[in-house]
Structures are given as C-alpha cells and as structure tokens.
Amino acid sequence: MNFENNSQNVEVYDNIDITRIIAEKIQQRKKSAPFYVCDLGEIFKKYLLWTSSLPRIKPFYAVKANCSPNVLKTLADLGVNFDCASTNEIHKVLSFGVHSSRIIYAHTVKAPESIQYANEVDVKLMTFDNAEELQKMKKLCPNVRATLRIKSDAKKALVKYGSKFGCDVETEAATLIHLARALDVDLVGVSFHVGSECEDLEAFDKAIKLAHTVFQLAKLQGYSFSILDIGGGFPGNNNELFKKIARQINDALDYYFPNESVQVIAEPGCFFVNSSSILACNVLSKKFGVNSKWIYYINDGLFGSFNRDYFFNVPITVYPLKKYPKSEVYSSTIFGVTCASDDKLCSDVSLPVLEIGDWLLFDNKGAYCLSSCTSFNGFCAPDVCYIIDL
Numbered sequence: 520m521n522f523e524n525n526s527q528n529v530e531v532y533d534n535i536d537i538t539r540i541i542a543e544k545i546q547q548r549k550k551s552a553p554f555y556v557c558d559l560g561e562i563f564k565k566y567l568l569w570t571s572s573l574p575r576i577k578p579f580y581a582v583k584a585n586c587s588p589n590v591l592k593t594l595a596d597l598g599v600n601f602d603c604a605s606t607n608e609i610h611k612v613l614s615f616g617v618h619s620s621r622i623i624y625a626h627t628v629k630a631p632e633s634i635q636y637a638n639e640v641d642v643k644l645m646t647f648d649n650a651e652e653l654q655k656m657k658k659l660c661p662n663v664r665a666t667l668r669i670k671s672d673a674k675k676a677l678v679k680y681g682s683k684f685g686c687d688v689e690t691e692a693a694t695l696i697h698l699a700r701a702l703d704v705d706l707v708g709v710s711f712h713v714g715s716e717c718e719d720l721e722a723f724d725k726a727i728k729l730a731h732t733v734f735q736l737a738k739l740q741g742y743s744f745s746i747l748d749i750g751g752g753f754p755g756n757n758n759e760l761f762k763k764i765a766r767q768i769n770d771a772l773d774y775y776f777p778n779e780s781v782q783v784i785a786e787p788g789c790f791f792v793n794s795s796s797i798l799a800c801n802v803l804s805k806k807f808g809v810n811s812k813w814i815y816y817i818n819d820g821l822f823g824s825f826n827r828d829y830f831f832n833v834p835i836t837v838y839p840l841k842k843y844p845k846s847e848v849y850s851s852t853i854f855g856v857t858c859a860s861d862d863k864l865c866s867d868v869s870l871p872v873l874e875i876g877d878w879l880l881f882d883n884k885g886a887y888c889l890s891s892c893t894s895f896n897g898f899c900a901p902d903v904c905y906i907i908d909l
C-alpha cells in the first residue's frame with residue numbers, strides 16, 4: 520500500500536501491545552489533547568473476514584462511518600468500492616483515483632446540484648424511494664441506473680432507518696416501478712438497510728425475501744434486475760455475530776437468488792472501521808460529589824467523539840491506561856469537556872480513584888465518532904495517529 524501522497528503519516532509496529540503504543544504516543548505528543556490511535560491493519564483483517572465470509576458480495580464502504588484519507592485509501596487499495604451520500608463524499612473518493620463505476624450514490628434524498636455533479640463525474644448508480652426523487656434523477660442524470668430502496672427494519676438494531684427511508688413493498692413498490700417504466704429509467708435493482716449494528720439474525724433473510732418479491736414485480740413490468748444491494752448493518756466489533764449473520768445471508772441468497780447473474784453488493788460502514796480505533800482522553804479535573812461518588816472531567820465529550828453514543832444510547836466502556844489494582848474501584852461519573860451540563864458520558868462506571876492527568880481509553884471508536892465531532896465551544900476533533908500493527 521502506498522501512503523506517499525498522503526499528508527497523514529502511518530507508522531508500522533511489529534505486534535506490539537496497543538497500550539504500549541498509546542503510552543509512547545503520549546510521551547511524543549507532550550500535550551494533554553485527546554487523540555485516536557487507528558490501526559489500519561485491523562481494517563485489512565476486516566476485509567479478509569468479509570471476503571472469506573461473504574465471497575459473493577461486493578462491499579461498497581459507507582464513507583460516512585469514517586472518511587479519513589488513510590481509511591479511504593486503505594479500502595480503495597484493497598479493491599473495496601464506496602457508498603457516498605453527498606457531493607463532498609463523492610469528490611473525496613474520486614480524488615483517490617477511484618473509478619466512478621466503483622461508487623454508489625446511496626442517499627435517497629439528493630440536492631439537484633448533487634445529482635448534476637454525480638452526472639458530470641459519471642457516478643450513475645443511485646438509490647431512490649419516492650416518485651419525486653425518481654423524476655429529479657431522470658431529469659438531471661438521464662442515464663441514471665437506479666435502485667429502489669425498500670423498507671425492511673430488523674427487530675433489533677442500534678439505529679433503524681425505516682421511518683425515514685425506503686418504500687413500502689406492498690403499497691408503493693409496483694407504482695414506483697411503473698413510473699420508472701413510464702419515464703424510461705434504467706431501473707437496475709433493489710436496495711435496503713436493515714438497521715445499523717443489527718442483532719436480529721433473521722433480518723437479512725426477511726429483507727432478501729422481500730427484495731425477491733420486488734424483482735418479481737419488476738419482471739411483470741419488463742425489467743430484468745441485475746443488482747441486489749443489501750445495505751449495511753453488520754456489527755463492527757463482534758466477529759462471531761458477523762459470521763452468523765453472514766451464514767444467514769448466504770443461505771438466503773442461495774435460496775432466493777441462486778442465479779449468479781444477479782450482482783450482490785452491500786454498504787458496510789461500521790463493520791470495516793469500528794474496531795480499528797481507540798480513543799485516549801485526559802482527566803482534566805475531578806471532585807468528590809454529594810452522593811459520595813467521584814466525578815471526573817475529561818477533554819472530549821458528547822459534542823465530540825461521543826456524539827453518536829449519546830444519540831443511540833451506546834453503553835460506554837472505559838479503562839485507565841495506568842495499571843491500578845483491580846480491587847479498588849468505585850462508582851464514578853464522567854463529564855465531557857464542554858460547558859453544556861448534559862455533556863455527561865456516564866454516571867455509574869467503575870473506576871479506581873484517578874489522578875489529574877491520567878489517561879482514559881475507549882475501545883471500538885472507529886465508526887461514526889471522528890466523523891460526527893462538532894467544534895462546539897471551540898473544542899475540535901481529536902488528532903489521529905495511524906499505525907499498522909502487524
């Protein structure tokens with residue numbers, strides 16, 4: 520892999536414990552600002568897991584999960600394709616020399632200028648879920664290759680999309696296909712997203728079955744679909760669950776789409792990047808609370824790297840970098856760095872009595888953390904130290 524034209528440095532380590540690397544970084548950096556350590560080797564391992572578990576499915580990485588140049592470059596060089604949702608994301612991916620045919624513009628709501636831009640740079644594969652969007656796409660990108668996004672939410676997932684995206688298969692799909700026919704749109708397939716960090720083993724089977732009915736509906740109107748896009752939703756830090764889900768998907772594909780002429784693609788975001796990154800934060804202040812609890816104030820928070828955790832109630836796991844005796848832990852509260860009083864990470868976490876200047880580590884922070892940091896109160900997104908730990 521060639522990172523030469525990249526402003527972001529990558530250091531290679533030979534199987535060194537990650538906490539040792541973090542300690543070394545702290546020494547070098549000589550400052551208390553929070554930072555990430557992102558192991559690009561972990562992304563490579565995820566790629567191998569994907570290809571061995573889902574050999575028939577071409578991944579289009581969802582750029583919104585983590586759009587750092589090093590991450591995009593790593594995935595591009597591995598031959599992974601991309602799911603973009605905006606002009607900027609498309610521009611960024613193309614700037615790495617990725618061919619436009621490797622991009623799906625997978626947002627069902629697109630600004631007219633963005634469709635024009637996609638048309639100009641030859642990104643033709645796009646999703647839609649309503650008549651207005653389809654008309655807009657046909658007008659501004661006459662050779663669009665459209666996939667119809669259908670609704671099929673998992674029973675259990677961290678984030679569900681059905682209330683915002685996807686048409687209802689029973690009541691809307693046939694009409695939309697009919698409109699596509701009338702507008703002479705090159706309708707090529709079906710997309711769905713069962714929900715992020717899906718924990719429902721049957722969700723993909725159900726959605727693939729539903730997609731199959733849409734393929735049949737399209738056939739009745741003279742379309743021969745060639746693309747099935749099974750979206751994202753794959754767990755980012757539970758490889759055993761991922762393998763179970765992969766088996767379900769493979770079985771469903773064998774049953775409903777045995778014909779290999781249907782190209783199956785997916786849009787994993789979290790899966791590729793979540794386990795790649797650890798966040799290190801510094802304890803800036805502390806006090807003993809009224810209810811005899813230690814309260815710590817750290818230098819990142821809900822308006823920064825913990826934005827998504829707060830939105831979706833992701834439980835926070837944290838541990839100190841320094842070795843403390845395991846027996847002496849107390850229920851503690853951690854507040855984030857801004858002046859907002861609700862910038863609180865957790866209120867009942869077991870920690871030893873920390874000292875000012877101690878470092879706290881948070882695992883599995885590679886997806887939707889850096890990409891959703893705001894600069895509220897003047898606190899900016901943390902730096903990232905890129906490594907490959909062989």
Ligand SMILES: *Cc1c(COP(=O)(O)O)cnc(C)c1O
Nearest residue numbers: 581715716751752786787788789
């Ligand atoms: C966010 C998103 C994804 C990625 O979802 P993950 O759950 O992170 O895999 C894929 N496709 C679309 C359309 C999305 O909005």
